[in-house]
Amino acid sequence: LLTHSCSTTPWFLSREVRNLKMNVGDYSLLEEAKDYVSRQSGEEEPSYLFLTPEWEAVNYEKKMRRKLSERARAAALYVCNEVGCNSSGIFGGGIYLVSSEDEKTKAKVALDETVESALVWVDFQRTAEAPIFESAEALHDWVEHIGKKTTVVIILTGDEKYLQHIFHLEEEMYEFRTKYEHIEVERSTGKEDIPIRNLIGFVRILPLKKIKDGSEDCVLDCVPLAIFRRALEKVLLPEEENDLRDEIRFYRDDDGSVQVRLCVSDFRHLTRLRDLILMGDAADQIGKEVGYSIQFDRSAMAEIYESLILQLESPTEHQQKKLEEIESKRRVRIEAPAGTGKTFVALNSTVDFLERTKPDEKILYICRNSCLAIHFVKWLCYRMQKESGLQKTLKRLYTLSDDGTY
Numbered sequence: 001l002l003t004h005s006c007s008t009t010p011w012f013l014s015r016e017v018r019n020l021k022m023n024v025g026d027y028s029l030l031e032e033a034k035d036y037v038s039r040q041s042g043e044e045e046p047s048y049l050f051l052t053p054e055w056e057a058v059n060y061e062k063k064m065r066r067k068l069s070e071r072a073r074a075a076a077l078y079v080c081n082e083v084g085c086n087s088s089g090i091f092g093g094g095i096y097l098v099s100s101e102d103e104k105t106k107a108k109v110a111l112d113e114t115v116e117s118a119l120v121w122v123d124f125q126r127t128a129e130a131p132i133f134e135s136a137e138a139l140h141d142w143v144e145h146i147g148k149k150t151t152v153v154i155i156l157t158g159d160e161k162y163l164q165h166i167f168h169l170e171e172e173m174y175e176f177r178t179k180y181e182h183i184e185v186e187r188s189t190g191k192e193d194i195p196i197r198n199l200i201g202f203v204r205i206l207p208l209k210k211i212k213d214g215s216e217d218c219v220l221d222c223v224p225l226a227i228f229r230r231a232l233e234k235v236l237l238p239e240e241e242n243d244l245r246d247e248i249r250f251y252r253d254d255d256g257s258v259q260v261r262l263c264v265s266d267f268r269h270l271t272r273l274r275d276l277i278l279m280g281d282a283a284d285q286i287g288k289e290v291g292y293s294i295q296f297d298r299s300a301m302a303e304i305y306e307s308l309i310l311q312l313e314s315p316t317e318h319q320q321k322k323l324e325e326i327e328s329k330r331r332v333r334i335e336a337p338a339g340t341g342k343t344f345v346a347l348n349s350t351v352d353f354l355e356r357t358k359p360d361e362k363i364l365y366i367c368r369n370s371c372l373a374i375h376f377v378k379w380l381c382y383r384m385q386k387e388s389g390l391q392k393t394l395k396r397l398y399t400l401s402d403d404g405t406y
Contacts, residue, residue, distance in 0.1 A: 022074035029183060033079045036181050037153055041083075041090040041117045046143045046152045048180035050170050051076050055184070058164060064187070065160035072185045073157045076121050080155070081249070083119065093118035093150050099125045104132055104142070111146040118150055124158030124166060131165050136172030203236075203277060203304070204297035207256035218256045223290045231289035235282055236262060236273060257297070270305065277301045319345050327352065343372075347379055354384075354393055366400045373399040 022030075033051060040047040053060075053068035060068070080095050093116035096107040111118055122139070124131055133139040143152055158166045173180050207216035220228065232248050251259045262273070276282035277296045287294040315323060319341055326332045326349050336342055346365070353363055367373050377399070384390055 020070050020074035020077060022071050022078065026071060026075060026185070029185065030075055030078050030082075033075055033155075033183050034082050036183070037079055037083055037119065037155065038090060040153045040179075041119070041151065043151060043179075045179060046154065048154045048156060048173065048178060050166065050180065050182045051155060051157045051185070052166055052170075052182070053160075053163065053185050054187070055167065058167070062160060065163060068185050068187065069158060069160040069163060073123060073159075075183075075185065076123070076155045076157045080119065080121055090117060091119045091153075092116035095119045095121070097121050097123060098132065099123040100128065101132060108142070108146055111150060111152070115149045117153070118146075119153050119155070120146075121155045121157070124156075124162035126159035126161040131162060133169070136169045136176065139169065140173075140176050140178065203260045203262070203273070204253075204300045205258040205260060206295040206297055208292055208294075216256050218252055219258055219290070219292060219294065220250075220252055222292060227290055231286045232260060234289065235285045236260075236276070274301065274305045315341075315344065315348055319348070323348055323352070343376065347376065347383065350380060350397070351383055354396060359392070359396070362396045362398060364398045364400060368402050370401050373401050 033049060036049055040049075051072045053065065053072060057065050057068050080097075083091060083095075093114040094110060096103070096110070096118065098104050098107050098120055099122075107120060120143075122132065133142065139154075143154060146152060156166060156169070170180070170182060205219060208219055208222060228250075229248065232250070237248070249261045251261075253259055273282075278298050278301060283294045283296050322332070322334055322345050326345075334342055334345060350363055350365065353361075365373065365376055367376065377394070377397070380397070381390065381394070384393060
């Protein structure tokens with residue numbers, strides 16, 4: 001999790017932390033943590049942010065403690081991602097994950113060589129046999145040493161195994177009269193937890209393969225970062241989306257691939273990205289810009305596209321008008337370019353029909369192939385997953401496609 005030029009250089013996203021989950025209701029907590037870290041970057045003295053479950057969590061059952069601790073760690077990862085890729089480069093000294101003695105040594109060596117602000121995420125992971133910092137005094141001395149020439153901001157999190165230890169560290173911090181903040185992760189109100197990787201990974205560029213020996217290199221080791229960024233912007237962003245150019249972010253994965261995150265402005269932009277990547281045009285165009293043969297992970301793109309599409313629930317104003325037209329007329333024909341949401345209109349119309357009609361009335365969905373039919377049914381199941389009697393409802397739905405599937 002190491003970076004030295006925050007505006008362009010990716011940091012390493014380890015498998016240990018990218019599978020963390022956070023709650024969809026944590027947005028205000030994330031913004032509060034990000035604002036605190038950003039403000040402290042300009043201060044002269046080191047500061048600490050404790051991102052932990054609420055104090056009462058020590059009395060919760062182990063499963064709940066672990067879940068809350070995981071959400072706190074996911075919040076820390078999100079904050080590192082956001083401030084690390086901020087175009088202002090507020091942490092020019094780097095961002096460091098310290099979860100082992102080896103990482104602690106590497107961070108110390110790197111920070112001895114910089115005078116710019118740095119962000120250090122201290123994460124007490126359950127795989128460690130002992131805490132990486134046994135006491136607040138040990139942590140304070142380490143931070144004082146690495147902070148001789150630079151401003152250091154510390155985020156502290158940990159697995160539920162070390163929850164009591166982290167609370168104890170915070171109590172000890174008071175004795176040093178050190179600047180610190182405590183942000184609590186509270187028990188959720190029934191909202192669903194989502195993987196943090198859904199927020200920080202969008203499309204994946206595979207490692208470059210050498211023709212002679214078959215070995216692999218990360219594209220970021222072969223192409224200057226500025227050139228790589230310009231190529232991504234030119235190919236993956238629509239010309240009219242100039243305001244989104246600062247939002248392209250990319251990360252070196254631990255297998256040599258690169259995760260590229262984009263802000264998707266609308267449904268049409270999302271569909272355009274799908275077509276560019278699945279048809280191979282994006283790889284060809286970016287390859288010409290950087291001078292290397294680029295390959296995208298197409299299967300990952302297809303999965304991400306489907307997961308995003310499944311989450312669309314609210315029709316646009318134009319789509320809503322067409323839905324009202326369908327409801328009031330017996331026959332309606334809708335024509336529109338690819339990616340404008342015709343299938344989405346059909347889905348909403350289907351949901352409306354199944355909800356307002358009698359149980360013996362059926363609906364037939366006709367499409368080009370069985371893959372589209374399966375996608376439509378999965379989409380319908382997602383939309384109606386909270387409805388009682390979903391299986392009975394699905395028995396009222398029939399599909400027909402050109403390849404003979406019925």
